[in-house]
Amino acid sequence: MDFSIKAFNTKNAIAEHKTGCVVVGVYENSKLSAQAKLLDSKGVVSTALKTGDITGKPGSTLLLHAAAGQAKRVLLVGLGPEAGMSDRNFISVAQAVARVLSSLGAADALVALPIDLIQGRDAQWGIRSLVLALRESVYRSDGLKSKKDDATNGVKRVVIGVDGSLQSQARTTLLQSVAMANGLDLSKTLGNLPPNICTPTYLANTAKQLAKEYKLNVEVLDRKQLEALKMGSFLSVTQGSEQPPKFIVLKHMGGKAKDAPVVLVGKGITFDTGGISLKPGSGMDEMKYDMCGAGSVLGTFRAIAEMQLKLNVIGVIPTCENMPSGRATRPGDIVTSMSGQTIEILNTDAEGRLILCDALTYVERFKPAAVVDIATLTGACVTALGHHNTGLFTRHDQAHDALANELITAGKASNDTAWRMPIEDAYQEQLKSNFADIANIGGPPGGSITAACFLERFTRKYTWAHLDIAGTAWKSGAAKGATGRPVPLLTTFLIERAK
Numbered sequence: 001m002d003f004s005i006k007a008f009n010t011k012n013a014i015a016e017h018k019t020g021c022v023v024v025g026v027y028e029n030s031k032l033s034a035q036a037k038l039l040d041s042k043g044v045v046s047t048a049l050k051t052g053d054i055t056g057k058p059g060s061t062l063l064l065h066a067a068a069g070q071a072k073r074v075l076l077v078g079l080g081p082e083a084g085m086s087d088r089n090f091i092s093v094a095q096a097v098a099r100v101l102s103s104l105g106a107a108d109a110l111v112a113l114p115i116d117l118i119q120g121r122d123a124q125w126g127i128r129s130l131v132l133a134l135r136e137s138v139y140r141s142d143g144l145k146s147k148k149d150d151a152t153n154g155v156k157r158v159v160i161g162v163d164g165s166l167q168s169q170a171r172t173t174l175l176q177s178v179a180m181a182n183g184l185d186l187s188k189t190l191g192n193l194p195p196n197i198c199t200p201t202y203l204a205n206t207a208k209q210l211a212k213e214y215k216l217n218v219e220v221l222d223r224k225q226l227e228a229l230k231m232g233s234f235l236s237v238t239q240g241s242e243q244p245p246k247f248i249v250l251k252h253m254g255g256k257a258k259d260a261p262v263v264l265v266g267k268g269i270t271f272d273t274g275g276i277s278l279k280p281g282s283g284m285d286e287m288k289y290d291m292c293g294a295g296s297v298l299g300t301f302r303a304i305a306e307m308q309l310k311l312n313v314i315g316v317i318p319t320c321e322n323m324p325s326g327r328a329t330r331p332g333d334i335v336t337s338m339s340g341q342t343i344e345i346l347n348t349d350a351e352g353r354l355i356l357c358d359a360l361t362y363v364e365r366f367k368p369a370a371v372v373d374i375a376t377l378t379g380a381c382v383t384a385l386g387h388h389n390t391g392l393f394t395r396h397d398q399a400h401d402a403l404a405n406e407l408i409t410a411g412k413a414s415n416d417t418a419w420r421m422p423i424e425d426a427y428q429e430q431l432k433s434n435f436a437d438i439a440n441i442g443g444p445p446g447g448s449i450t451a452a453c454f455l456e457r458f459t460r461k462y463t464w465a466h467l468d469i470a471g472t473a474w475k476s477g478a479a480k481g482a483t484g485r486p487v488p489l490l491t492t493f494l495i496e497r498a499k
Contacts, residue, residue, distance in 0.1 A: 001138055002157045003131060003178060005171050008112070009164040014038045015069025019159070020106025022071035023097055025113050027082035028056035035112040035161070036076070044068040045076065054078060059092035061100055071110065075100055084119045091415060094129045098137035101155040112161035123166050124173040129415065131177035132184070132488070134158060139185060141192050141481050179306035180414075180491045184484035187292070187299030191474060191482025195271035195288045200246040200319040203268055203294055207248045207317070210298065214252075214305035221247035231358040233337040237351045238320035240275060240328025245320035247359070250298075252305055252313045255498070260369035261312035262497060264490065265359050267352045267375035268294030268319025275322045275348030276330055283476070290352070292473035292482060293374040294319055299487040304494055311498040316363055318355040322348070334436045338362065339458055344436035352377045353454045354440060360458040370403055371464045372493075373455065374486065380447030381421075382471035389419035390486055391468035393452035396424070399463045407465060407493055414488035418467060427453045 008014055014022065014035055024036040030049040032040060040046050044066050048054070054062035060078035068074045077096055080089040093113065101109055115126030142149045162170045190198055190206065204220045211218035226235055226247055238245040248268075253261075269290035273279060279287065294317045301315050329335070333345045335354075338361040343354065352375050363371055381391040392407055394400040404420050411417040430442030430450050438457060442450030452466050472485045 001134060001155070003174055004159050005167060005174050006110075006159050006161055007164040007167040008161050014110070014112050014161060015041060017110050017159070018070040019108050019110045020071070021073040021075055021101070021104060021109040021155070022068065023075045023077060023109060023111045023113065025079040025093070026054060026056050026076050027079050029082070030056065031082045033079060033114050035114065039068050039074070042068065044074060048076065056080070058089035059096040061096050063100060073106060077113070079114070085114065085117055086119050087121050087125070090118050090121075090126060091129060091133070094133035097130070098133040101134065101158070102137040104155050105153065106155055108157040108159070109155045110159045110161055116163060116166065123162060124169060125413065127160055127170055127173045128177040128180070130160060131174065132181055135181040135185070139188065141188070143189070144194070176307050176495065179303045180488060182306060183299035183303030183487045183491060186302045187295040187484040187487050188482040190295040190298065191289050191292045191484075193288070195321070198288065198291065199243050199270055200268065200321070201244065203270065203291065203298070203317065203319050204246040204248050206298055207250050210301055210305065211250065216301070216305060217251035217253065219249040221249070229338055229362070230336070231338045232335045233343055234318050234320070234355045234358040236329045236333065236335040236345065237275070237322050237354050240325040241321035241323040243270070243321045248315070248317040248319065250301055250315040250317070252301060252309070254304070254308060254310045255312040259312050261314045261366055262494065263314045263316060263363045263366055263368040263371045264297045264300060265316045265356060265363065265371060265373040266294035266297035267291070267356055267373070267377070268317045269322055269352060269355070270319060272322045272349070272351065273324055275351060276324050276328050277347045277349040278324060279349060286474065286476065289474040289482060290376050291319065292376050292469060295482070296374050296469070296485070296487050296490065299484060300490040300494070303487065303491045309494060309498050311494055313494060314363070314366055314368070316359050318359045320355065322351045337458070341438060341457065342436040344433040344439045346439050347441045350441045350451070353451055356455055357458045360455060360464070364461050368462050371459065371462055372407070372467060372490070373464070374467045374469060374490070376470045376473050377468045378448040378451045378470055380451070381468040384421070384448055385419055385471055387471045387475070389417050390472045390489070391448055392418040392420045392465060393423045393449070393468065394465040395456065400465070403463055403465050406496065407467070407489065410493035410496060411486070411489045414492040416486050416488035418486070418489060421449060421452070423449060423452050423456060
């Protein structure tokens, strides 16, 4: 789907735009938006409202197969109360428009909505929401089917109408939004691939392809190099698998050479059986999504590289499988991490923290401005927050509070929200071991918090935050599939950092 921005300044410019379909909004109580009024010189819109076929409630739609100005069709979409369009209502509007346009026979459409009148938001937010909704509606996950799912043609070209004063900024926002959508698509596609295809080697090759396409720096460490680095914790997870582990380092150095980088660390367990602490068989196929942290880092790099973001960003992805075999790590084993801390492995299904802790030690060499790790880490986070918010964990001091606020703000701005959870020394008591420096689990109480507390022990030389995406990285049931989250949050966070 191609997008462009067009400014409308003259009274009848919307009516004069030749298109297969023009999209305008109507409020509740049969009130026309300003754009709809400009299209209504012959009364096509107002006559339709009098029939009562559209209520004006947010997301309601009515397709008119009648010409209005130079448009062959008119799509009316409900905006809600005229007194003020909330951001939540506008999301419903954007999704409704996307649904209709994805199945429409027209090749192109003009979307002329009051994106500058959303309460608490600016026009740039409206543009981004429209682009992401429209791209989501045409995303396909049938790449490996011998017979593709039935699909109508749908609209291929979308013009977003804006006021003339917003034109310059709108075009910049459009470029960023399309780049973000491309990053989301990559993240979702990687997550949806089966584990016999999306192996650690596949993720490494994906990073290499990104590096080649966008002139990024990439390095992939193999087992011997990981052994030389003494990553005993990471290597303990991969012992039972035939697939070789990979440790991916991807660099987008768009800022000044002296600027400290932001580092993103993504958990890349390409399949998680639980190891010797074997998971139940029901739903285990969804453990292919245990690499969604890695996928979100690669998707974010796809986005920031395309938009040529002026910021130094480094992605670090430890990736392997967690499989049971005669060589697999056992509950009760003690391993030594790269940091020198010893870990008693009480449950081999708490493996994400074991690969992340060595990665978090490794990134000390970059002297980072901030580190954010992203992981499908705990079912406990799903219990706590459901599937709406990503769990955000960080220390409680001025620098970490500032980082947390940046991430929360970016989440709200991108409709990819996170909720801050506590992380305090009291929880560290649950990780005590009689035989090692630390145990890898702290029992059921506060499971997402003790997991974050485990990671925190390896991050004390820099400013750090942890995003637990176990509840937000994929959907189950009829809508089963990767969501691509938190690519929008991370990309928005980095865009704001670059400013």
